[in-house]
Amino acid sequence: GLAARVNExxxxxxxxxxxxxxxxxxxxxxxxxxxxxxxxxxxxxxxPEYNLEQGIRKTYEWYKENRWx
Numbered sequence: 001g002l003a004a005r006v007n008e009x010x011x012x013x014x015x016x017x018x019x020x021x022x023x024x025x026x027x028x029x030x031x032x033x034x035x036x037x038x039x040x041x042x043x044x045x046x047x048p049e050y051n052l053e054q055g056i057r058k059t060y061e062w063y064k065e066n067r068w069x
Contacts, residue, residue, distance in 0.1 A: 001025055019068055 004025035011018040027033070040046040050058060063069045 017068075019063075 001022065004020055004022045007018055008021050037046065037048070048055075060069070
């Protein structure tokens with residue numbers, strides 16, 4: 001909580017966007033943050049475009065290209 005608020009205020013002073021804010025601090029502090037895609041697979045026939053490793057890599061690349069990291 002505190003680190004996120006400090007980060008938000010510092011970024012606000014420099015007119016910068018932040019990806020670490022109060023809401024993100026709440027999200028990452030949850031003890032059981034799990035997603036199960038079985039229902040989407042069986043009921044909707046959903047097939048993910050990327051596996052987890054590919055998705056993380058593509059996300060990282062996007063963040064770097066857009067100067068969020």
